[in-house]
Amino acid sequence: MSKSTEELKKQIRPASTWRKPWLYLALIVVLALLVIATLQVPAIETRARNLYSTIYYRLNPPTENVFGPAQQGTVSSQVIATLTAMAPSATPEATATQAETVQETSLPTEIPLATATAFPVPASFVLDGMGLEYQTFNNCGPANLSMNLTYWGWPTEQSVTEAGLKTHKDDRNVMLQEMQAYTEANTNLKGLIRFGGDMEVIKALLSGGFPVLLERGHTDEEDGWMGHYSIVTAYDDNTQTVQIPDTLLGMMSMNYADLEKDWAHFDGIYLVVYRPEQEESVLTLLGEDADPVKNLERTLSKVEARTLQVSGQDLFFAWYSKGSVLVEMGNYVEAAQAYDQAFAVYSQLDPGLRPWRITWYQVGPYLAYYYSGRYQDSLNLAEQTIANTSFPSLPETWYWGGQSALMLGDKTTAEKYFRKALEFYPNWDLALQGLAQAES
Numbered sequence: 001m002s003k004s005t006e007e008l009k010k011q012i013r014p015a016s017t018w019r020k021p022w023l024y025l026a027l028i029v030v031l032a033l034l035v036i037a038t039l040q041v042p043a044i045e046t047r048a049r050n051l052y053s054t055i056y057y058r059l060n061p062p063t064e065n066v067f068g069p070a071q072q073g074t075v076s077s078q079v080i081a082t083l084t085a086m087a088p089s090a091t092p093e094a095t096a097t098q099a100e101t102v103q104e105t106s107l108p109t110e111i112p113l114a115t116a117t118a119f120p121v122p123a124s125f126v127l128d129g130m131g132l133e134y135q136t137f138n139n140c141g142p143a144n145l146s147m148n149l150t151y152w153g154w155p156t157e158q159s160v161t162e163a164g165l166k167t168h169k170d171d172r173n174v175m176l177q178e179m180q181a182y183t184e185a186n187t188n189l190k191g192l193i194r195f196g197g198d199m200e201v202i203k204a205l206l207s208g209g210f211p212v213l214l215e216r217g218h219t220d221e222e223d224g225w226m227g228h229y230s231i232v233t234a235y236d237d238n239t240q241t242v243q244i245p246d247t248l249l250g251m252m253s254m255n256y257a258d259l260e261k262d263w264a265h266f267d268g269i270y271l272v273v274y275r276p277e278q279e280e281s282v283l284t285l286l287g288e289d290a291d292p293v294k295n296l297e298r299t300l301s302k303v304e305a306r307t308l309q310v311s312g313q314d315l316f317f318a319w320y321s322k323g324s325v326l327v328e329m330g331n332y333v334e335a336a337q338a339y340d341q342a343f344a345v346y347s348q349l350d351p352g353l354r355p356w357r358i359t360w361y362q363v364g365p366y367l368a369y370y371y372s373g374r375y376q377d378s379l380n381l382a383e384q385t386i387a388n389t390s391f392p393s394l395p396e397t398w399y400w401g402g403q404s405a406l407m408l409g410d411k412t413t414a415e416k417y418f419r420k421a422l423e424f425y426p427n428w429d430l431a432l433q434g435l436a437q438a439e440s
Contacts, residue, residue, distance in 0.1 A: 062388035063224070063351035067381050069340045071374040121203040124236040126243070130211060133158060135247035141165060141174030143247040144229040145182065148213055148273050154187045167425035170393035172360045173227065176215060176271045189273050192282060194289050195325060196299030197268035199256050201289070202232050202242065208285045210272050217265030217317075217355070218248075225355035227266065232259075261314070264306065265355070266362070267299065267321045300325045307341075313353045316345040320358065327364040335368035336377075359385045359397065366400035370407075379404035382417070395425035402434050414438040 130151050135143035135158065142162035149156050164182050165174045180191035194201075202212050211231050218228035234243035241253045274282050283290040288298065303325060306318040319342035326335035346354060359365065359381065369378035382401030386392045402417030418435035422428060 060387070061351075062356040063354045065356070065384055065388055066347045066354075067343050067384050068347065069336075069343060069369075069374070069377045070380070071369075071377045072337075072340055121207045124234075124238065125203070125207045126234040127206055127209070127211060130231060130233045130245055132245040132251065133247060134250070138170075138172070140229045140247050141179065144213055144231055145179045147245065147247070148211060148231060148271075149183065149187060149189070151211060152187075152189055152273055152275065154189065167395055167428070168393050168423075170391050171395075171424065172389070172391075172393050175361075176213070176269055179213070180271055183273055188276065190276055190279060192272045192274070193269065194272075194286065194292070194295050195267045195269050195328070196289070196295065196302050197263060197270045198260055199235070199242075201270070201286070203235055204285045204287075205272060205282075206232065206235060208281060210274055210278075210282060210285070212270050212272065214263055214268075214270040215266040215361070216259070216262040218262065224352070224357075226357050227361040264303075264314070264321065265317045267303070267324050296325060296329050300329070312345075313349060313355070316342050316349065316355070319345060320362070320364075323368055324362055324364040327367050332368050332371035335364065336372040336374060339365045339368055356388055360389070360394060363396045363400065366396070366404075370400060370404055375404040375407040379408065379413075392420075393424045395421045395428065395431070398424065399428070399431050399434065402431070402438070406434060406438055411438045 131147055133143050133147050133150075139158055139162055142165050143158040145165070146156050146158045146161045149161070161182065164186065165171075165178055176193055180193055183189050183191040197212070197214060205212050211233055213229065213231050215227060215229055217225055219225050228248065230244045230246060232242045232244055235241070235256075239253075240256045242256065242259055244252050244254060246252045272282055286295075289295040300322065303318055303321040307315065307322065310318055319338050323335045323338035323342060326332070326338060365381055366378050369375070369381070379401055382397050382404065385394065385397045386401070392398075398417045398421035402414045402421060405411075405414035405417060415435060415438040418431050418438055421431040422435065425431060
C-alpha cells in the first residue's frame with residue numbers, strides 16, 4: 001500500500017522546534033527574569049511604579065470617592081465619656097530637655113551659638129551654611145532632615161536618614177515627630193515641635209540662628225495636592241519672600257502669603273533642631289509658644305478664627321486642622337465633630353480640589369473617631385484611604401482599621417489589617433498586640 005501524500009510530507013519536513021511547549025515556557029521564564037532584573041534599577045523601578053500609579057488612578061479616580069461620617073451623634077454620652085477616659089492623654093513636653101541622648105561627641109564650632117534675639121527682629125535675614133540635597137522618589141522627609149542635621153555638624157545623607165525613618169521602602173509619609181525622635185536617638189542634638197507657625201515665628205527663629213523645618217501643602221499640576229517638607233533659611237520684608245532650598249524644586253523663593261496658606265494645611269507645624277546648650281535661646285525666641293499647652297491653645301484659637309474667614313479648600317483645611325489640634329489636646333469628641341465638618345466641606349469641593357491624600361499625612365481622624373466610639377466611621381475611613389492608594393504603604397491606616405474592626409467584633413478583618421500593618425512596619429509592637437487579640 002502506497003503512503004499518503006501527508007505521510008510523505010511529514011517524512012520530508014523536519015519537526016519544528018517551536019512546536020515544543022517547553023520552549024515557550026522557558027522563554028516566558030527568561031522574559032520574566034529580565035523584567036525583574038530591570039526593575040532593580042532604581043530609575044526604571046520609579047518609572048514603572050509611576051506608570052502603575054497613573055493607570056491605577058485613571059481606573060480608580062480617588063477624587064471621586066467621598067467619605068461621609070455615618071455615626072454622628074449615635075454614641076451615648078456615657079460611652080463617649082468612658083472611651084475618652086481610656087484614651088491616651090495628651091502629654092506635650094514641658095521642655096525639650098527630656099529627650100534621651102544616646103551618643104555623646106564634641107560638636108564643631110564653625111556655627112556660632114544662637115542667643116535670644118531682641119524684638120523687633122531685623123527686616124531681613126539670611127542663614128548661611130544650609131546645603132541642598134535633592135530628594136530621591138518620595139523621600140522629602142529624610143532628605144530635609146539630612147540637610148538639617150548636616151547643617152548642625154552631623155554630616156549624613158538621605159539614604160542614612162531614610163533607613164532610620166521609614167518603616168518600609170514604600171512608606172508614604174515620615175512625620176515630624178519621627179524626625180524629632182530620630183534626631184534625639186542618633187545625635188546629641190535636640191528637637192522641638194510646635195504648631196500654629198507663622199512668619200513671626202520664622203523671623204524670630206531664623207534671626208536667632210535656627211533653621212525652621214516645616215510641613216506644608218504642595219499642589220502639582222498633574223498629581224494634585226500632596227504634603228511636602230521645606231526648610232526656610234531666609235526672609236526679606238521688602239520683597240515679602242522667604243528662601244527655601246527645596247529638595248524637589250531646588251532653590252526657590254516663596255512669598256509670605258503663599259507660605260502661610262500652604263503651611264496652614266498642616267496646622268502650622270514645625271520642627272526646630274538645636275544643640276542642648278541652646279535650649280534657653282530657643283524657648284526665649286518662641287515666647288508664649290515655648291509652653292506646649294499654651295501653644296496648642298493659641299493654635300486652636302487661630303484655626304477657629306480661620307473657619308470664619310475662609311472658604312472652599314481652605315475651609316476644609318481649617319476644620320481639619322481644628323480636629324488635629326483637638327486630638328493633640330486629647331479632646332477626641334470635639335475633634336471628631338471638627339473632622340465631620342471638614343469632610344462635609346470636602347464633599348462640596350470640585351473633585352480637582354479635593355486633597356484626597358490628607359490621611360496619608362495626618363491620621364488624627366482615626367484617633368478621634370475611635371476614641372469617640374465611632375468604630376465604623378474609623379474603619380470606613382481606613383478602607384477608603386487604602387482603596388484610594390495605588391501602593392497602600394500606610395501602616396497607621398492599616399493599624400487603626402484593624403483596631404476598629406476588632407472593636408466591631410470582626411476578628412477576620414482585624415487580623416487582615418494588622419498583618420498588613422506589620423507588612424509595612426515589621427515588628428511594630430502595637431500591631432503585634434492587635435494581631436494577638438484578633439487571633440485569640
